[in-house]
Amino acid sequence: MQRVRVGPLDAEQQGAIADLFGAVRLPGEYATVSMTDLDAVLNDVIGCTAYEVVEQLVGPIGDRAAERRSAAAERNRLWAWLSGHEVVRAQPALQTWVASTRRNGLIERSVERTRAVLDQALCVLGELPGVGTPLPVFVDSVLSDPHGLDEGTRLHTMVVRALAAVYGIDPPSDAGQLRALWDRAGIADDELSSTVLAAGLRITTEGDVIGRILHMCAEAGHAAALTLQQLRASSRIVDAPDRVWVVENPSVLALALARFGARCPPMICTSGWPSSAGVRLLQQLSKAGTRSLVRCGSAPSAYLRRETQLPASVVEFLDSNSNKSGLGGVCAARVFPSFPVTGTCATLDGENLVWSPREAARGTPAQPTGRRVR
Incomplete structure (x- = not known):
């Protein structure tokens, strides 16, 4: 001046x-x-x-211009930290949540307070999806406070908005939608709302209904919807396929069933981020020695590997083309390896099948050529 x-x-x-x-x-x-x-x-x-x-x-006079520059730099460091956090990098769909959180500004105009709440939210997101644990138990294990995610708290709102961004949906507007969102994240308040889809999966278990349900649906060329209750009641799997294809998108499962019917290879559909039921089924198959071939984007792959605790010897994450929406955005033609990306030949159970994108668009089933593949 x-x-x-x-x-x-x-x-x-x-x-x-x-x-x-x-x-x-x-x-x-x-x-x-x-x-x-x-x-x-x-x-x-x-x-x-x-x-x-x-x-x-x-009394002392501050340098207001310098203070404003310092405050702006501190805010920029906060948002850079959030955007580059390992949890956000592992799940690109969270970038929309990052942008929304930044637009909402600081909590109580404090960078320190905002970072503390964000750090808790990222800790929670980093431990999801869960395996059907009740919410208070889960929160206590992560934050050492069973009421840390009570509805109405800043942290609860922040985590719920982040999960909505992950699944590409609007934040829940009522209690039913909120329960459904927690269930999708593996935090189930009951054992019937968490399900996983399977097709062509034939397993033998000791004295429960899972094996019978899967066999009946596989023989009929249908998908089976297994609940968390059924999977928790399931005893040890004594006979399982050597490998199972794991996909995100239910349309891929429908495409496989439409093409191959009762001859569909073993497939599991996580419907995006694995639910509690999906995590449990993959864990049970892993213990039985089944190798899971996962076709999904890199972000859900990282979560799937960690949350299912599948050892590297029984899981393989395959390359695929996924769009920027994160979960559930996989291109169906590339997800299921038995369908060619280009060309006209697919392989199923050692037999060459003639199949072309044009025939697929017309709904023409794949036809056997009679030639065996070694």
Whole structure:
């Protein structure tokens, strides 16, 4: 600041300014004061600058411009940390949540407070999907506070909005939608709402209905919907396929069943982020020695590997083309390896099948060629 305009000035004040600067005329009702001239006069009279005089009168004066720059830099560091966090990098769909959180601004205008809540939210998201654990138990294990995600808290709102971004849906507007969202994230308040789809999966279990349901549906060329209750009641799998294809999109499962019917190879559909039922089924198959071939984007792959705790010896994550929406955005023609990306030949159970994209568009089933594949 180089100059200051002061006023309105009464006669006494006009005279004081004229005396201070040694002016021969009064300045008028308003006066423009040069800070350089004022500093020179004060230095000559009392040995202080105007800045030092004001500090003695009112206390320390901050550099507001510098403070604003520092605050802006601190906010930018916060949002850069959030955008680059490993949980956000592993799940690109969270970038929309990051942008929304940034637009909402700081909590209580505090970077420190905002980062603390965000850190808790990321800890929660990093442990999802769960395996059907009740919400208070899950939160206590992650945050050491069973009420940490109570409805109405900032943290609860933040996590719910993040999950909605992951699944590409609007935030829940009622209790039913909220329960459904938690269930999709593997936090189920009952064992019937969490399900997983399977097709062509023939397994033998010890004395429960899972094996019979899967066999009947596979023989009929239908998909089976297994509940978490059924899977929890299931005993050890004693006979399972050597490998199973794991996909995200139910339309891929429908396409496979339409093409191959009762000859559909073993497939599991997670319908995006694996539910509690999906996690449990994959864990049971892993214990039985089944190798899971996962066709999905890199982000859900990372979560699937960690949350199912599948050892590297029984899981393989295959390349696929996924769009920017994250979960559930896999191109169906590339997800299921028995369908060619280009060309006209597919392979199923060692037999060559003729299949082309044009025939697929017309709904023509794949036809055997009679040639075996070694």
